[in-house]
Amino acid sequence: xxxxxxxxxxxxxxxxCGSMDWDSAVTWTANGTDIDESHLNGSYLILKNVDLTQSGxxxxxxxxxxxxxxxxxxxxxxxxxxxxxxxxxxxxxxxFYCSWHLPTPTYIPNSFNISVIHGTKEMVCEKDIYPKxxxxxxxxxxxxxxxxxxxxxxxxxxxxxSTTLTFDEVAIVKPxxxxxxxAKPVPNNPRRxxxxxxxxxxxxxxxxxxxxxxxxxxxxxxxxxxxxxxxDGTSHTIxxxxxxxxxxxxxxxxxxxxxxxxxxxxxxxxxPWTEEPKHLTTEAQIx
Amino acid sequence: GDSWxxxxxxxxxxxNLPALPALNCTEELGAGQSIQKTYDLTRYLEHQLRTLAxxxxxxxxxxxxxxxxNPPRLARAExxxxxxxxxxLWRGLTDNARLxxxxxxxxxxxxxxxxxxxxxxxxxxxxxxxxxxxxxxxLVLSIAGVxxxxxxxxxxxxxxxxxxxxxxxxxxxxxxKKMDDFWLLKELQTWLWRSAKDFNRxxxxxxxxxxxxxxxARGF
Numbered sequence: 001x002x003x004x005x006x007x008x009x010x011x012x013x014x015x016x017c018g019s020m021d022w023d024s025a026v027t028w029t030a031n032g033t034d035i036d037e038s039h040l041n042g043s044y045l046i047l048k049n050v051d052l053t054q055s056g057x058x059x060x061x062x063x064x065x066x067x068x069x070x071x072x073x074x075x076x077x078x079x080x081x082x083x084x085x086x087x088x089x090x091x092x093x094x095x096f097y098c099s100w101h102l103p104t105p106t107y108i109p110n111s112f113n114i115s116v117i118h119g120t121k122e123m124v125c126e127k128d129i130y131p132k133x134x135x136x137x138x139x140x141x142x143x144x145x146x147x148x149x150x151x152x153x154x155x156x157x158x159x160x161x162s163t164t165l166t167f168d169e170v171a172i173v174k175p176x177x178x179x180x181x182x183a184k185p186v187p188n189n190p191r192r193x194x195x196x197x198x199x200x201x202x203x204x205x206x207x208x209x210x211x212x213x214x215x216x217x218x219x220x221x222x223x224x225x226x227x228x229x230x231x232d233g234t235s236h237t238i239x240x241x242x243x244x245x246x247x248x249x250x251x252x253x254x255x256x257x258x259x260x261x262x263x264x265x266x267x268x269x270x271x272p273w274t275e276e277p278k279h280l281t282t283e284a285q286i287x
Numbered sequence: 288g289d290s291w292x293x294x295x296x297x298x299x300x301x302x303n304l305p306a307l308p309a310l311n312c313t314e315e316l317g318a319g320q321s322i323q324k325t326y327d328l329t330r331y332l333e334h335q336l337r338t339l340a341x342x343x344x345x346x347x348x349x350x351x352x353x354x355x356x357n358p359p360r361l362a363r364a365e366x367x368x369x370x371x372x373x374x375x376l377w378r379g380l381t382d383n384a385r386l387x388x389x390x391x392x393x394x395x396x397x398x399x400x401x402x403x404x405x406x407x408x409x410x411x412x413x414x415x416x417x418x419x420x421x422x423x424x425x426l427v428l429s430i431a432g433v434x435x436x437x438x439x440x441x442x443x444x445x446x447x448x449x450x451x452x453x454x455x456x457x458x459x460x461x462x463x464k465k466m467d468d469f470w471l472l473k474e475l476q477t478w479l480w481r482s483a484k485d486f487n488r489x490x491x492x493x494x495x496x497x498x499x500x501x502x503x504a505r506g507f
Contacts, residue, residue, distance in 0.1 A: 093374055140374075141372060142481075143478075143480060145371060145474055147357045209484065210487060
């Protein structure tokens, strides 16, 4: 009968041919290919210093009859390194989410367990279906003085590792970037650009928890950004644009009082209005 | 001696807030603008507190000044008013209840903070605390002003901490006293975060124009 065997990269692996005696005559195959006798110690298969390429199906057949006596699936991998964990509230005051990943692959299956402790209470972080490796929590109370402690443990057949984050409710507030950023030229105004945007749709209550915004813009030909901070409203008119130059514009959002700035929105491009060149009568036509 | 008795006496004396000047009907300041000023004050205080708390926690020393320090709450710490509240409850607060909660909280926090000032170790710390207490008193008065201009009565009762049953000990040892100080600063910080949100809500609900009309009517 077959089963799975997990081994560390660099380990020495000894495989026994089921219940066969050490001095029985056997043939081992790896993924169907015969293995040379030099790797055998009696009927045992010795694999020294295994690497990832040696993962596969190993089968052992009795010498003369070719009966299958033993089969195993060897998976070579590594124990998990410390996972990377991030928690963020982009929907304050509803709650927050945590997401995680491994910095390097283990090459074998891993399972993740997350625990969230608030004071003396253990809270349940509901796993998201998509994306994987993410879970969310609803706040039961607001304005808490007690920190949240989130511990993520990753386990596989070769070991386990964990990491912990401790934070205040307000420290992890970071909205999603503003949406639907639009920049338009203003007719008859060669130095103006009208920019408008919307609150991120994930922010549930902009009435009670207003956002403020940070706008940055520059002509494509320059590296230096100009910045404007706006404490309310979702539009702004740039009045010092260089005539005729194409601009790149982005907006970021932040809760008025707590947390950190969002990432920059998708960049939009716009060029201020320019006058249409008038038709010139050429000298040639007149003479 | 009866340290608790002395403490409550000191507190009552320190917390004797001056009588509020009656709002003059010719005052230009509508409640809307008062709310804005109060909001601005909470932001200012929150900023001040960051520096003050940093200095004070360093003075207390480890583990209080460690960023991850996350101790369990001891029952005694419950004397300090908590800003923590159920979300739906907070949303459903009437303007009066919202303002009153802020007023009560800061009045008591001011009292505790002034007691801290009296015992603080270094001159620099006492100076900072003193300055912060003045600003905090300004906030309490500002909230009282808003309540008054909206016609709400100021919450009754002593401005100081409620006198516990005789025998309630002030912190029995140095470490627990430091814990009390730690939680006081934490609650103060959390209240300032909360108040910004409280006054944001109030801002939306009380536009200046409405109150100006009310004042004019009273002029008759």
